[in-house]
Amino acid sequence: MATTDRRATTLALAHALSAAERGLAVIPLARTKLPALRSPHRDAPTPQPFPCHGECGRLGHGVHDASTDPVRIRALFAAAPWATGYGIACGLPPHHLIGVDLDRKPDADSSAALRELALRHLFTIPPTVVVLTPGGGRHLWLTGPPDQVVPNSAGRLAPGIDIRGAGGYLVGPGSRTRHGTYTTAPGTSHLAPAPCPPALLRLLLPHPARRAGGGTVTGGRGLVQFVLAAHEGQRNTRLFWAACRAYENGIGPALLAPLLAAAQATGLTEREARATLASAARMTGGPRP
Known part of the structure; x- marks a missing residue:
């Protein structure tokens, strides 16, 4: 592995351990932003009737490997020496993190769409951690209540606005990817993730299941x-x-x-x-x- 890759892995591990100290469960990521460890079940001859979330005791179950234990985190990175970033699992205690991913796309102004939603539904995004993506987008970190499960969604609120909830993860600041490095927006690194406004939370929760028909x-x-x-x-x-x-x-x-x-x-x-x-x-x- 090249020296620059080793340096990137060392920095990623350091950032991941720092995030874990704040109660954020982490996993190593490759430059592709995908989990660095491949599934141990990828060569199984037949699909499993029930997906394994780590019950087998091996590594490689994506966000289900996420941990705040420094010993566990070091073991994850040791098994993936090519990792150059880390993912932060959403929906887990104590923060029950919710990520609002505002993409920057030519055909969708996600920031304007979020402002319009805020005006229409009467909520304000409080001061919180903001992570800047290499592509010019932003990740807003919010916290949810422990008794509500916020699902992942893509563009459901508005074009260009994706939500990272239970079972999802956010690329952590300091991660290096093919397109650049994720950084914390100036003036937000000292903040704790703010509670999600109730009006926004109602928009994020799944609609009641539709009846067949x-x-x-x-x-x-x-x-x-x-x-x-x-x-x-x-x-x-x-x-x-x-x-x-x-x-x-x-x-x-x-x-x-x-x-x-x-x-x-x-x-x-x-x-x-x-x-x-x-x-x-x-x-x-x-x-x-």
């Missing part, structure tokens, strides 16, 4: 039509958005084939479409297609 079918048809209406340059974005909504509403598996067919009808290859559907499943905690 016409509403679900109609919603599914609408998502398929949304994908079919995509123009070149929108196809992956629309497919990802529709798949996330389908998984969040509990109809992801049933809508997998129609969404795949719709995506191919717009010009995506089967491989491209399946990769996008898999990304949506990972984001929302749905079953992998």
Whole structure:
């Protein structure tokens, strides 16, 4: 491993240990921002009936490996000497962290969208930790109540606003990735994550499960039509958005084939479409297609 990589790993470990001292559970990340340790079950001949979250005792279960124990953290990084960053698990005690990920995209002003939501629903984002991403985006750190589970979502609140909740993670400040380094915004490093405003929390919590019937079918048809209406340059974005909504509403598996067919009808290859559907499943905690 190159000297610069060793230095990056050493710095990442130091930042991860510092975060753990603040009660934040961490895992090592590769330059891709994905967990550095691969699943020990990746070569299993058949899918497991119940996914392993670390019960096997081995490393490589993604966010389920996250820990605040310095001995455990050092063991994780020792097993992944190529790690150049660290992820902070959301939804775990004592902070029950919620990450508001504001992407910077040419076709979506996520900061303006958040301001509009705040005006419409009468809430204010309190002073809190803000992490700047290499792409010009921002991660806002908030805390949730221990009796509420905030799910991951992508673009559900508004285009460009993703939520990292239970089962998700945030790239920690000090992490080095292919696109650059994550840093804490000036003036926020000394802050503790602030409580999520109640009005915003209500928007983040899942809607009551829909009953099987016409509403679900109609919603599914609408998502398929949304994908079919995509123009070149929108196809992956629309497919990802529709798949996330389908998984969040509990109809992801049933809508997998129609969404795949719709995506191919717009010009995506089967491989491209399946990769996008898999990304949506990972984001929302749905079953992998």
